[in-house]
Amino acid sequence: MKIAPRDIEGFVQKPHPAARAILVYGPDEGLVRERLDLLTKTVVADIRDPFNVVELSGGALEDSPARLLDEAQSISMLGGRRVVRLRDASEKAAAAVKNALDGLKDGDNLILVEADNLPPRNKLRELFEASPNAAALPCYVDDARSITRVISDTFRAAGYACSADALAHIAAGVSGDRAVARAEVEKLITYMGPHNKRITLDDAVASTGNSAIMSLEDLAQHVGAGNFSEADKILTHVFSEGVEPVRILRALQGHFTRLHVTKARLEQGMDAETAMKALRPPVFWKVKSAFVLQLNGWSLLQIEQALSALVSAEAQCKQTGAAPQTLCGRAVLSLSNLGARAARRRA
Numbered sequence: 001m002k003i004a005p006r007d008i009e010g011f012v013q014k015p016h017p018a019a020r021a022i023l024v025y026g027p028d029e030g031l032v033r034e035r036l037d038l039l040t041k042t043v044v045a046d047i048r049d050p051f052n053v054v055e056l057s058g059g060a061l062e063d064s065p066a067r068l069l070d071e072a073q074s075i076s077m078l079g080g081r082r083v084v085r086l087r088d089a090s091e092k093a094a095a096a097v098k099n100a101l102d103g104l105k106d107g108d109n110l111i112l113v114e115a116d117n118l119p120p121r122n123k124l125r126e127l128f129e130a131s132p133n134a135a136a137l138p139c140y141v142d143d144a145r146s147i148t149r150v151i152s153d154t155f156r157a158a159g160y161a162c163s164a165d166a167l168a169h170i171a172a173g174v175s176g177d178r179a180v181a182r183a184e185v186e187k188l189i190t191y192m193g194p195h196n197k198r199i200t201l202d203d204a205v206a207s208t209g210n211s212a213i214m215s216l217e218d219l220a221q222h223v224g225a226g227n228f229s230e231a232d233k234i235l236t237h238v239f240s241e242g243v244e245p246v247r248i249l250r251a252l253q254g255h256f257t258r259l260h261v262t263k264a265r266l267e268q269g270m271d272a273e274t275a276m277k278a279l280r281p282p283v284f285w286k287v288k289s290a291f292v293l294q295l296n297g298w299s300l301l302q303i304e305q306a307l308s309a310l311v312s313a314e315a316q317c318k319q320t321g322a323a324p325q326t327l328c329g330r331a332v333l334s335l336s337n338l339g340a341r342a343a344r345r346r347a
Contacts, residue, residue, distance in 0.1 A: 019135040021111035023128040026139030030179025065096035082109040166204040220255035226340030245328035297342030
């Protein structure tokens with residue numbers, strides 16, 4: 001069965017009884033892991049319980065395709081159902097998964113399958129979407145509104161209140177990745193301590209300091225403005241901090257997506273101030289003037305070309321034998337050149 005985006009959160013908390021196997025896939029690795037863990041907790045209390053949670057790799061099924069069904073039908077030594085988690089699944093696992101789906105019955109263990117981004121015609125994805133006793137859950141990079149809600153809810157659950165501008169500052173730097181967002185929230189909570197529970201923009205900036213979050217914000221601004229020399233320095237810095245190229249590309253995607261949305265609103269007759277305030281989170285006041293300059297310089301078509309180039313670069317980074325840092329560097333250079341042309345036209 002195919003789960004509609006609006007129904008995913010509810011499904012993760014309480015899966016449909018007919019779903020004996022669930023595929024969780026998509027480019028947002030943090031969200032994939034989060035949903036897999038939540039689904040696991042619907043069956044077992046401790047996701048690290050070695051007796052009730054079994055992990056298999058996709059490659060393990062190539063030599064023993066029947067093993068998935070065997071594990072799904074094995075009885076727990078402690079009673080109750082178990083969870084069988086299949087990681088790094090690809091189309092090669094489709095036959096073994098189909099065999100398992102055909103053999104599953106009520107009361108068998110829950111199968112959770114983890115995969116990267118899968119196109120619509122991928123055999124594994126098609127299998128889960130078409131099977132009445134299985135479900136497919138896509139995990140795409142959160143938009144700004146969604147990631148802000150995740151950050152706010154996480155603070156609230158821990159008993160902290162976070163100002164709107166502090167939320168905007170944090171959300172702007174986490175590239176739509178929930179795992180990164182939660183890590184930043186935990187770091188800020190540690191910084192605040194147990195007594196001061198009202199988080200301001202100054203607190204958020206002080207906590208991040210000169211970390212990768214601020215670096216990625218600066219990188220996006222310099223790329224959009226066409227300042228390749230500064231962008232290249234920041235890129236070298238974030239690479240040295242161990243930031244993955246895919247995360248960098250997603251940060252840039254987030255920036256150009258916000259430009260695209262705002263530019264489209266301008267062309268529909270909305271003024272710049274209103275269009276920027278409509279963004280969630282709104283444009284951070286320290287970069288508002290730079291954002292306006294980019295709005296005036298970049299055309300809607302150029303922004304779309306930039307987004308297409310970034311998506312293509314991310315897909316190439318995930319291919320076997322790729323050189324992700326090189327691909328990321330080329331994307332930064334290409335987009336900086338577009339930004340420089342936009343700046344010259346504006347002048």
